[in-house]
Each structure stands twice: as structure tokens, then as C-alpha cells.
Amino acid sequence: MRLEELARRLEEAGDELAGASTTLNIVDPGARVLGADSDGALGQLGxxxxxxxxxALTSRGREASAHGARLAETAHAVRRVAAEYRSAEEDSRVIP
Structure with missing residues (x-):
């Protein structure tokens, strides 16, 4: 796998995690599903x-977003390294 391909795949994974961070907040089924509208101890438990x-969903969403950002930063770093490799290769061809 070439560095550009690796960077692209890292970036895609980061985008996927960033998207998951917003999806996690939508997953909440609401308090009623857990019986929160009931009276007494069971309602309190719900x-x-x-x-x-x-x-937990909020925390996992923040974590997914942070990991997505880290993957995007890593993709950027891989692209910089790839550019440096290209530059070094070009410089080595110029030397007689």
C-alpha cells in the first residue's frame, strides 16, 4: 500500500468515526422505554x-469524535511524510 492510499484510508476512517459521534446521540431511545414514566421505585430506576x-452515549460520542480527529491528523502527517519522500527522491536524481 502506498502512503497516499494509507492517508486516504486513515482519513476515511476518521470521517466514519466523526459521523458515528453524531449518530450515537440519535440512538437514545428515550427515558420512557426504560420505564422512567412509571411511579415508585421502578420509575426511579428507569x-x-x-x-x-x-x-454513556455522550461520552462515547465525544471519544469517537476525538479519535476521528486523531486519524485525520495522522492522515495529514502521512501525507507530509509522502511529500518528503518524493522530495528526497527528486533530489537524489539531481545529484550527478
């Missing part, structure tokens, strides 16, 4: 579970 679920 509300507590939903609060934990929402916090």
Missing part, C-alpha cells in the same frame, strides 16, 4: 438508567 445511558 430514570436513573436513562441518565446513565445518556451520559
Amino acid at each position: 430514570r436513573d438508567l436513562h441518565r446513565l445511558l445518556a451520559a
Whole structure:
């Protein structure tokens, strides 16, 4: 695999993770699904579970976004390295 191909694939993976970060917030089924609208201890348990679920989805979304950004930075670094390799190859051809 060439460096440009690697950079492209890293960038695509980063984009995929960034997209997943927004999708995770949409996944929340709502508190009612967990019985949060019930009275008493079961309703409280449903509300507590939903609060934990929402916090977990938010955290995973932030993590996915951060990993996506890291992959984009890595793709950029790979492209810089590829450019430096090309430059070194061109310079080596000029030397008599």
C-alpha cells in the first residue's frame, strides 16, 4: 500500500468515526422505554438508567469524535511524510 492510499484510508476512517459521534446521540431511545414514566421505585430506576445511558452515549460520542480527529491528523502527517519522500527522491536524481 502506498502512503497516499494509507492517508486516504486513515482519513476515511476518521470521517466514519466523526459521523458515528453524531449518530450515537440519535440512538437514545428515550427515558420512557426504560420505564422512567412509571411511579415508585421502578420509575426511579428507569430514570436513573436513562441518565446513565445518556451520559454513556455522550461520552462515547465525544471519544469517537476525538479519535476521528486523531486519524485525520495522522492522515495529514502521512501525507507530509509522502511529500518528503518524493522530495528526497527528486533530489537524489539531481545529484550527478
